[in-house]
Amino acid sequence: MDGIQDPHNVGAILRTCDCAGVDGVILTKHNSCGLTPTVVKASTGAAYTVPVSIVTNLSQTLRNLKQEGYWVVGTDMKDAREYREGMYDSPTVLVIGSEGQGISNLVKKQCDYMVYLPMVGSITSLNASVAAAILMYEVYNQRNPKK
Secondary structure (H helix, E strand, C coil), rough: CCCCHHHHHHHHHHHHHHHHHCCCCEEEECCCCCHHHHHHHHHCHHCCCEEEECCHHHHHHHHHHHCCCCEEEECEEEEEEEHHHHHHHCCEEEECECCCCCCCCCHHHHCCCEECCCCCCCCCCCCCHHHHHHCCCCCCCCCCCCC
16 A cells, blocks of 8 residues: 555555455555544554554565566556456565555666556546455456356
8 A cells, every 4th residue: 555544544444455365464654543442443453463464664565575576566547457367376566555646756767567557437536445345356367267
């Protein structure tokens, strides 16, 4: 999560991470919400089941993960592919940007590619936790095809 500040969003994302089988979550130490009591409550216990790493420099952390073989997929409307066209068969890091600003420029530079969720109504964006949930389940669906 790159700069997500709403503790209810962080909690909801943690909850979805648990449900979708995500291996862990990375939070930034500065300019974002930490593991507050509100986050723990909103996560309905997922704050205790999903490993959370708090880092000082998300861009550097993503660079290190790429060297370990992870693909970094950011969320943005510009220069992005539709989310169902993403390739999620390799170890993947999904980057969800802040509620108002999206993903920071330094973090965008670490993304291997960007994905977007189509918007057909008059609203131009989804809540960060809702977007994260859709993306997590797309990764899940591609990795666990229905038999």
